[in-house]
Amino acid sequence: MSAIVVVGAQWGDEGKGKVIDFLSEQADMVVRHQGGSNAGHTVVVHDQEYKLHLIPSGILYPDTVCVIANGVVVDPKTLLDEMAYLRQRGVDTDRLKISAQAHVVMPYHARLDALNELRRGDQKLGTTLRGIGPAYMDKAARIGIRVGDLLHPAEFRERLERVLEEKNRLLSKAYDADPFTFEELYDTFLEYGEALRPYVTNTSIIINQAIDRGDRVLFEGAQGTMLDIDHGTYPYVTSSHPVAGGATIGAGVGPTKIHRVYGVAKAYTTRVGDGPFPTELRDALGDQIRQRGHEFGTTTGRPRRVGWLDTVVLRYAARVNGLSGLAVTRLDVLDGLPELQIASAYQYRGTLLDEFPESASVLAEATPVYETVPGWTEPIGQVRRLADLPAAARHYLDRLEALVGVPIVLVSVGRERSSTIPLEELF
Known part of the structure; x- marks a missing residue:
């Protein structure tokens, strides 16, 4: 077997x-x-x-x-x-392989996870607040960012600009929460991508x-x-x-x-x-x-x-x-x-x-x-x-x-x- x-x-x-x-x-x-x-x-x-x-x-x-x-x-x-x-x-850890198609959990996912649980009050789901649910939501909504995107700066910039505009509007208008800065996320996750590049396949x-x-x-x-x-x-x-x-x-x-x-x-x-x-x-x-x-x-x-x-x-x-x-x-x-x-x-x-x-x-x-x-x-x-x-x-x-x-x-x-x-x- x-x-x-x-x-x-x-x-x-x-x-x-x-x-x-x-x-x-x-x-x-x-x-x-x-x-x-x-x-x-x-x-x-x-x-x-x-x-x-x-x-x-x-x-x-x-x-x-x-x-x-x-x-x-x-x-x-x-x-x-x-x-x-x-x-x-x-x-x-050199034997580790990572799918280019795996979706990325972004900081806005974790923040939305915590805000959603807070809003539910007594009806909370008991999530770990790690942003997992919101990341899968973006995957299903076809606006997610994948590991392979982090290896291509121009494609990553285009995807992040589009989705971050939506997430920042949601954070500020629906939750009265602070938005994220594009350049900080972009630069940080490009660095992550470079660090993971040898393992992605x-x-x-x-x-x-x-x-x-x-x-x-x-x-x-x-x-x-x-x-x-x-x-x-x-x-x-x-x-x-x-x-x-x-x-x-x-x-x-x-x-x-x-x-x-x-x-x-x-x-x-x-x-x-x-x-x-x-x-x-x-x-x-x-x-x-x-x-x-x-x-x-x-x-x-x-x-x-x-x-x-x-x-x-x-x-x-x-x-x-x-x-x-x-x-x-x-x-x-x-x-x-x-x-x-x-x-x-x-x-x-x-x-x-x-x-x-x-x-x-x-x-x-x-x-x-x-x-x-x-x-x-x-x-x-x-x-x-x-x-x-x-x-x-x-x-x-x-x-x-x-x-x-x-x-x-x-x-x-x-x-x-x-x-x-x-x-x-x-x-």
């Missing part, structure tokens, strides 16, 4: 970075295909922690080519800072060539299924497609070239930002799991909302992504709990719901139907074989697998690379 997509099967923050890092050891190429610097991966290698936002975590392997494809929106300053951060820690060509050669190509999404703009808990979603289908559009490959899709899910559930969350724990137990799982956003530092495992969500993710297998992370966070709850369905006004509801208002009123299973007292962080897990932990995984209907192919019992238990050959 030469082309694999890894997706988040919940609301993001499932530990995709760790799973992708584990798979990257076997990969020739890792491709990031959507999202922007609103996403974050934390990877621990030999007790060294790396926090990445735009660059695929495969960069930590010296022979892996890493691609930022056309579906990503790129903040050039964030990207250049991340490259410098990696180089300072001895990581080679037609990434669709190199990805397809790699697959055709039989290279092992790993597609890395940001966020999670429930934040997909079409298939997530709209409007509390991101502005792109974290589902598996987004990989083909966001990387410029055909769907027939994808061989497997793996979903990543925590052994419990978390989400950042606002929106309905049926299994949320708003008590001391939720706080305990949050602290033990270090459940604070990589990008924002915001505390994540925590809840019991929700298999209604996971069945939905299995369907819309066509999951081949499930990677379960953070199982060790549940150590020591006397019993665990698994949501197998919802109740809504006296009706049992086995499938995830399309309506946000229905989801907001839905209450989970729980199965209670025994917990385990033994710490499992040092376990390296499935058979060595406590019987209750194996039962928990078996029940999860049965309720979701997708085989578990990997279990993670800690933050380090070594605390990963593959259950089959994944590549």
Whole structure:
């Protein structure tokens, strides 16, 4: 199997970075295909922690080519800072490739993001304020600036003049905010373009060539299924497609070239930002799991909302992504709990719901139907074989697998690379 997509099967923050890092050891190429610097991966290698936002975590392997494809929106300053951060820690970034067709996040995008959230008040979406939504809006409106534009001063000047006039009018008239100065943006982003020039290329060509050669190509999404703009808990979603289908559009490959899709899910559930969350724990137990799982956003530092495992969500993710297998992370966070709850369905006004509801208002009123299973007292962080897990932990995984209907192919019992238990050959 030469082309694999890894997706988040919940609301993001499932530990995709760790799973992708584990798979990257076997990969020739890792491709990031959507999202922007609103996403974050934390990877621990030999007790060294790396926090990445735009660059695929495969960069930590010296022979892996890493691609930022056309579906990503790129903040050039964030990207250049991340490259410098990696180089300072001895990581080679020369293997990075950036699509000329990827759209650029401009400073006016971040300002409009913040102003829009402020205007929404109690109805805010809980964005990261990084300008990701406004950048995708400009892409859809066909007024966006792409990475390749930064390499051509005359074309960039023409595009920036046109769009900045519109943005400054919007800022001053609608928000009573200060406008941006053309020359400052123009000069700064030309410098960014020159710094990125050695890395910019037609990434669709190199990805397809790699697959055709039989290279092992790993597609890395940001966020999670429930934040997909079409298939997530709209409007509390991101502005792109974290589902598996987004990989083909966001990387410029055909769907027939994808061989497997793996979903990543925590052994419990978390989400950042606002929106309905049926299994949320708003008590001391939720706080305990949050602290033990270090459940604070990589990008924002915001505390994540925590809840019991929700298999209604996971069945939905299995369907819309066509999951081949499930990677379960953070199982060790549940150590020591006397019993665990698994949501197998919802109740809504006296009706049992086995499938995830399309309506946000229905989801907001839905209450989970729980199965209670025994917990385990033994710490499992040092376990390296499935058979060595406590019987209750194996039962928990078996029940999860049965309720979701997708085989578990990997279990993670800690933050380090070594605390990963593959259950089959994944590549």
